[in-house]
Amino acid sequence: MQTDNSRASEHLMDWLRDAHAMEEQAETMLNSMVSRIENYPDLRERIRQHIDETREQQRLVRECIERRGGDTSTVKDLTGKAMATFQGFSGVFASDEVVKGALFGFAFENLEIAAYSQLIEAAKFVGDTETAHTCTRILQEERAMAEWLEQNSAQLVRQFLARTDAPDMQAKR
């Protein structure tokens, strides 16, 4: 267990800020997706549910940051760049928009899974059990979303391809 002035503690703070920025970006992306999907109601409904979870996750991460004496005003450069990119993916896609949305959505959920897994270890390392506990709770929600996307991937692709070959049907979203 490290002291609170350790460089490990500084990394934990940086990673919490990264996670907060990631959740803000997730909300933007998911809102964009949910507003565009027309023909895939199951996906739309699951995303809607995850938007609520994402807002609560932002609040929980912010609490961890503030309890450790930090604030959410600054984020690391890299995260900013990563987030801006994922935002780009959430916009208007080509003719396979919904399929690419599911693809990048799954990658993004796994980015979150890796981030919270690292945060849990860092929190344990510096002895912050409350942050470890919070990140474990969030991790479960991210895993559930990733699993849903994985389990529904095959059906989504089949639906998309069937619509794409059917006359007078819109497939892309």
Added chain:
Amino acid sequence: MQTDNSRASEHLMDWLRDAHAMEEQAETMLNSMVSRIENYPDLRERIRQHIDETREQQRLVRECIERRGGDTSTVKDLTGKAMATFQGFSGVFASDEVVKGALFGFAFENLEIAAYSQLIEAAKFVGDTETAHTCTRILQEERAMAEWLEQNSAQLVRQFLARTDAPDMQAKR
């Protein structure tokens, strides 16, 4: 089962080309990571192994494309953008370079997992069992790499944080 002139077949070709570009980018990223890591030999060795797998995957995907009458000269815009971004992540990071490398590496493996899962469904949809078979084989390698990163994540974070707080030790890579 669809005819080979279907729009479903066109999507399959586009997605195979996306996958080929993704594997080329993966090789660039992994080479960059492996050349920079100094203090994490297990990670470096696993990445080295995956570089060999990645080169073979490129060849396998190219075979699928050519067997279906296409070539690898053009890729979709979106993939190009996504790949350029991931390439950015593979460069020099801040003081937590190795940890962020593992984070984005895991997200990238899951992007590949989702892409091959979609490809398997699309190949089955148009009745191309050979492409489905190839993508299933590649998917297993991507899953194995993602699982390795996940299983070694906690130890990597602990090693990194321990090095970061130790005097005269380089932690970042």
